[in-house]
Amino acid sequence: MRWRAATRFAVYAGGCLFVIGAGAPLRPAAQSQPPPASAPEATEPASFGIGRPATSAEIAAWDIDVRPDGTGLPPGRATPAEGAPLYAARCAACHGRTGREGPNDILVGRLPGDGFPFGRDPRIRKTIGNYWPYATTLFDYVRRAMPLDDPGSLTDDEVYRLTAYLLFLNQLIPADAVIDAASLPGVMMPARDRFVPDPRGGPGGSLGGSSPR
Numbered sequence: 001m002r003w004r005a006a007t008r009f010a011v012y013a014g015g016c017l018f019v020i021g022a023g024a025p026l027r028p029a030a031q032s033q034p035p036p037a038s039a040p041e042a043t044e045p046a047s048f049g050i051g052r053p054a055t056s057a058e059i060a061a062w063d064i065d066v067r068p069d070g071t072g073l074p075p076g077r078a079t080p081a082e083g084a085p086l087y088a089a090r091c092a093a094c095h096g097r098t099g100r101e102g103p104n105d106i107l108v109g110r111l112p113g114d115g116f117p118f119g120r121d122p123r124i125r126k127t128i129g130n131y132w133p134y135a136t137t138l139f140d141y142v143r144r145a146m147p148l149d150d151p152g153s154l155t156d157d158e159v160y161r162l163t164a165y166l167l168f169l170n171q172l173i174p175a176d177a178v179i180d181a182a183s184l185p186g187v188m189m190p191a192r193d194r195f196v197p198d199p200r201g202g203p204g205g206s207l208g209g210s211s212p213r
C-alpha cells in the first residue's frame, strides 16, 4: 500500500518537473487541474532538463584516489623536516603539537613490540603507527579529508610533506628520508600484516564478491 502511494507520487513529481522544464508557468499544487481529456497521459519524461554531463576536468578533480600499492600517487617529494612547520600551522590545533595530545584523533604512537591488542581492549588508541596498514593511504586520506575545516586545500607537495612528517613522528622513517611516489609504497607499516582479505570477497561472491571457498 505504501509502495503504491510512493510510486504515484514519483510519477506526479516527474510530470510536474517536466512541465516546468518546458517553460510552462509554475502552479501551486493545490490549484493544479486534471489534464484535459485530449492530453496524453502523464508519464515520466526521459529527461528532467536539469544538470549536464560532468566534464573530464571535473571528473579528474574528483578522481584522486591513491591505492595501497601506490597507484595514483602524484608527482612530488618531501622530507619530514619540510612537514613540521606545515603540521604546526594546519594540523596541531586539532591533533596536538606532537600528534599525541588531541583534542581530535591521536595520530602518533606505537605499541610495545608492535602488538595488535585492539580486539581485546577497545580503549587502546589506534594511530598511524600502530594501526594503519599502508603509508600510501595516509597520503590519500590527508589529501581528501584534511584539514577537517578545509579539505582539498592542500597541494600535493604539502600532502607529501605532512605524510613524511607523520611517518617520522611515528618512527617509521628516518629524519632524512625522502618521500615520493616511488618510496612511499615501500614504507613498512607495523600493522601491514594484521589485516586479511574479507572472505566474503570481491565480485561474484555471496555478498557480491568471489568466495575463496
Ligand code: HEC
Binding pocket: 087, 090, 091, 092, 093, 094, 095, 104, 105, 106, 107, 126, 127, 128, 138, 141, 142, 146, 147, 148, 149, 162
Ligand atoms: C578542525 C580540526 C582538524 C584539523 C585542523 C585537522 N584535523 Fe585531522 N582529523 C580531525 C578529526 C575530527 C578527525 C576524525 C575524522 C573521522 O573520524 O571521520 C581527523 C582525522 C585525521 C586522521 C585519521 C586518523 C585515524 O587514525 O583515523 C589523520 C591522518 C589526520 N586527521 C591528519 C590531519 C592532518 C595531516 C591535518 C593538517 C593538514 C589535520 N588532520 C587537520 C580534525 C582535524
